[in-house]
Amino acid sequence: MDQFTLNLIVVGLTFALYIGIAIWARAGSTAEFYAAGQGVPPIMNGMATGADWMSAASFISMAGIIALAPAGGYEQSAFLMGWTGGYVLLALLLAPYLRKFGKFTVPEFIGDRFYSGGARLVAVICLIIISVTYVIGQMRGVGVTFSRFLTSENFTVTTDTGLYIGGALVFIYAVLGGMKGITYTQVAQYVVLIIAYTVPAIFISLSLTGSFLPQLGLIGGYAPTGGEISMLAKLDSVVTELGFKAYTSDSANMFNMFLFTMSLMIGTAGLPHVIIRFFTVPKVSDARLSAGWALVFIALLYTVAPAVGSMARLNLSTTFWPGAVTGTALSAPALSIAEIDSNPDLGWIRTWEKTKLLEMSDKNGDGLIQYFSEPKVVADAGKALAAANKALAEAAADADKAPLEAAVVAAQTAFDASLTEGKLGDKTLAELGFKGNELTKVDNDIMVLANPEIAALPGWVIALVAAGALAAALSTAAGLLLAISSAISHDLIKGSINPNISEKAELMWARIAMTGAIIVATYLGLNPPGFAAQVVALAFGLAAATIFPTLMMGIFSTRINKEGAILGMIAGLVFTSVYIFLYLGWFFVPGTNVYENVPANHFFGISPLSIGTIGAVVNFAVAFVVSMATKAPPQHVVELVESIRVPRGAGAAQSH
Amino acid sequence: MADKSSSNAYWAANIRLITLCLVIWFVCSFGLGILLRPALEGIRVGGADLGFWMAQNGSIYVFLVLIFFYAWRMNKIDAEHGVEE
Numbered sequence: 001m002d003q004f005t006l007n008l009i010v011v012g013l014t015f016a017l018y019i020g021i022a023i024w025a026r027a028g029s030t031a032e033f034y035a036a037g038q039g040v041p042p043i044m045n046g047m048a049t050g051a052d053w054m055s056a057a058s059f060i061s062m063a064g065i066i067a068l069a070p071a072g073g074y075e076q077s078a079f080l081m082g083w084t085g086g087y088v089l090l091a092l093l094l095a096p097y098l099r100k101f102g103k104f105t106v107p108e109f110i111g112d113r114f115y116s117g118g119a120r121l122v123a124v125i126c127l128i129i130i131s132v133t134y135v136i137g138q139m140r141g142v143g144v145t146f147s148r149f150l151t152s153e154n155f156t157v158t159t160d161t162g163l164y165i166g167g168a169l170v171f172i173y174a175v176l177g178g179m180k181g182i183t184y185t186q187v188a189q190y191v192v193l194i195i196a197y198t199v200p201a202i203f204i205s206l207s208l209t210g211s212f213l214p215q216l217g218l219i220g221g222y223a224p225t226g227g228e229i230s231m232l233a234k235l236d237s238v239v240t241e242l243g244f245k246a247y248t249s250d251s252a253n254m255f256n257m258f259l260f261t262m263s264l265m266i267g268t269a270g271l272p273h274v275i276i277r278f279f280t281v282p283k284v285s286d287a288r289l290s291a292g293w294a295l296v297f298i299a300l301l302y303t304v305a306p307a308v309g310s311m312a313r314l315n316l317s318t319t320f321w322p323g324a325v326t327g328t329a330l331s332a333p334a335l336s337i338a339e340i341d342s343n344p345d346l347g348w349i350r351t352w353e354k355t356k357l358l359e360m361s362d363k364n365g366d367g368l369i370q371y372f373s374e375p376k377v378v379a380d381a382g383k384a385l386a387a388a389n390k391a392l393a394e395a396a397a398d399a400d401k402a403p404l405e406a407a408v409v410a411a412q413t414a415f416d417a418s419l420t421e422g423k424l425g426d427k428t429l430a431e432l433g434f435k436g437n438e439l440t441k442v443d444n445d446i447m448v449l450a451n452p453e454i455a456a457l458p459g460w461v462i463a464l465v466a467a468g469a470l471a472a473a474l475s476t477a478a479g480l481l482l483a484i485s486s487a488i489s490h491d492l493i494k495g496s497i498n499p500n501i502s503e504k505a506e507l508m509w510a511r512i513a514m515t516g517a518i519i520v521a522t523y524l525g526l527n528p529p530g531f532a533a534q535v536v537a538l539a540f541g542l543a544a545a546t547i548f549p550t551l552m553m554g555i556f557s558t559r560i561n562k563e564g565a566i567l568g569m570i571a572g573l574v575f576t577s578v579y580i581f582l583y584l585g586w587f588f589v590p591g592t593n594v595y596e597n598v599p600a601n602h603f604f605g606i607s608p609l610s611i612g613t614i615g616a617v618v619n620f621a622v623a624f625v626v627s628m629a630t631k632a633p634p635q636h637v638v639e640l641v642e643s644i645r646v647p648r649g650a651g652a653a654q655s656h
Numbered sequence: 657m658a659d660k661s662s663s664n665a666y667w668a669a670n671i672r673l674i675t676l677c678l679v680i681w682f683v684c685s686f687g688l689g690i691l692l693r694p695a696l697e698g699i700r701v702g703g704a705d706l707g708f709w710m711a712q713n714g715s716i717y718v719f720l721v722l723i724f725f726y727a728w729r730m731n732k733i734d735a736e737h738g739v740e741e
Binding site: 080084085091231248250258283291292306645647648 | 663666667670674678681689690691694701702703705708709711712713715716717719720722723724726727730731734739740741
């Protein structure tokens with residue numbers, strides 16, 4: 001059976017499972033549609049939260065981001081700590097109290113606690129910006145996975161077709177089952193994605209470190225030379241020999257790494273689609289426990305990811321420099337093109353070259369592919385040469401080409417000179433006979449997607465990775481869509497437009513809102529705004545600067561009033577978005593940025609990705625000062641706060 | 657619901673527990689994993705230095721223990737103050 005058929009069967013089986021669950025778990029009431037009837041056991045909710053939280057980015061991209069970061073893998077630990085540490089904040093500071101409050105949406109709590117429809121509306125706006133930006137990436141992830149795995153010689157699923165299939169599938173189980181359908185599908189999706197992630201990781205860990213557990217492999221010895229030298233030390237020595245920064249080297253900007261980690265943590269705790277998962281458990285104590293179970297299931301992937309990242313990087317380096325397995329990289333010739341084409345174990349290189357995730361070019365024509373980091377002088381001269389060539393190629397047919405040709409010749413001379421200057425170790429590139437890095441592109445995603453093939457695993461594991469990537473993207477998309485549709489049907493329609501709406505009518509509106517949200521998400525996935533990658537920064541920054549501080553103050557203070565909360569949220573929103581826009585362009589329109597987005601231009605070295613932490617401080621400060629200057633909240637609000645602080649009576653407060 | 661003074665004592669006990677947990681949370685991730693890493697370079701965890709390991713694996717284990725510890729302690733505090741469900 002060929003790989004394509006196998007992929008099709010495994011993906012098809014998982015989809016059939018999701019649809020079966022959807023039919024079994026239909027929602028009959030608004031309580032079931034918004035909060036799965038508040039009857040989900042904590043372990044199951046933990047699993048669903050794991051799938052809800054771990055997106056296409058966690059599954060496909062994170063290990064590669066860590067593996068290939070130019071500043072080294074250590075600095076990227078911000079993602080590992082940030083995207084898990086937020087659950088401590090959720091369990092201690094938010095989840096139990098919001099469960100006790102016992103209603104369905106995050107804006108609803110903000111509206112009731114701050115006795116203000118205005119506060120609720122500001123929260124709805126923040127929620128929609130956060131969730132819509134997030135869902136675009138998930139829909140793209142679905143489309144891209146389809147196009148990579150479900151394509152054969154005579155049959156092609158384009159990214160667009162993949163998107164329609166994904167949208168239709170989410171439509172079936174989200175519209176039919178609401179939170180109930182989504183919850184039980186997410187449980188199944190979690191199982192698929194965690195098996196798909198860990199099986200290849202175990203094999204790569206066994207082959208590189210002899211350790212069955214990738215977590216132990218990360219700190220284990222390098223097996224091919226008997227385990228004397230640690231895997232990380234081996235990785236450091238290979239990559240530094242090839243001119244890259246050491247994998248474990250310190251962060252260049254510790255202050256920014258601190259703020260970035262904090263921003264991801266409080267952003268995680270403030271993401272509405274994660275918070276609403278804790279509305280589905282029966283009791284307050286279950287909400288605390290459930291956050292723990294969620295982190296157990298998330299940690300299974302997040303503690304494996306750095307092992308996958310470092311080992312895949314080492315594997316990639318030793319594949320292209322066979323000498324590095326037992327000695328130094330440059331002690332033997334680089335991998336030859338003939339070897340790539342004849343050795344079946346290296347078939348993955350050509351496979352992934354077709355998808356453009358990997359690109360090679362034999363610049364010096366020696367039939368070998370030299371992979372290294374070009375010294376700065378060579379890289380700069382190479383860029384200048386490429387620019388000169390481009391100018392010549394783009395010149396109008398009737399233009400005078402002589403000066404452009406002269407420029408190319410001059411740039412070529414400068415480039416050749418740079419080769420005698422730039423060094424790898426103690427030899428210049430000219431002495432080594434290199435004309436530049438020949439593995440010209442290695443996409444982050446390949447570190448996970450090609451892992452089973454690099455480790456020469458059987459075809460069903462490759463098919464499982466395809467199903468796992470789809471499960472990760474679909475489960476997160478469904479959670480986000482529910483957060484969006486419940487904000488529309490519950491907060492906007494029932495909350496402000498028509499408070500007297502019957503439950504049956506509200507349920508219908510919830511389904512209509514879900515349908516609308518899926519159509520918009522699919523459309524945005526098909527036509528992603530050019531800024532799709534940047535807006536993720538905005539989503540985390542805004543969740544950190546708006547929702548998290550407001551919820552926390554609502555629970556831990558009885559003195560913060562509606563004026564303070566509204567102005568605090570607006571201050572956090574405006575401060576954070578303006579700082580991001582200064583570097584990424586006003587409303588992300590390219591070319592309208594005030595400063596170039598390079599570390600040298602950042603205020604106090606704070607990158608736009610890390611600004612959410614400062615935005616949260618601004619929110620807290622404004623809310624405190626304004627509240628002190630204005631009237632204290634009314635007595636019934638003080639009583640509300642006191643009642644959510646004690647667990648007793650959680651069952652009675654629900655469903656109205 | 658329990659009377660006012662008992663509910664104040666309950667909340668104070670909860671705040672003390674949250675503070676303790678958050679101090680550990682901060683020291684293990686931001687402290688050992690980021691700020692103190694250069695100072696602790698000499699301490700090894702297998703093939704990694706302590707700061708690197710805390711940042712990539714260790715702090716996640718600490719987070720897990722913290723949440724379950726908090727959930728367990730809070731159940732006891734709930735019962736002691738008569739506010740359990």
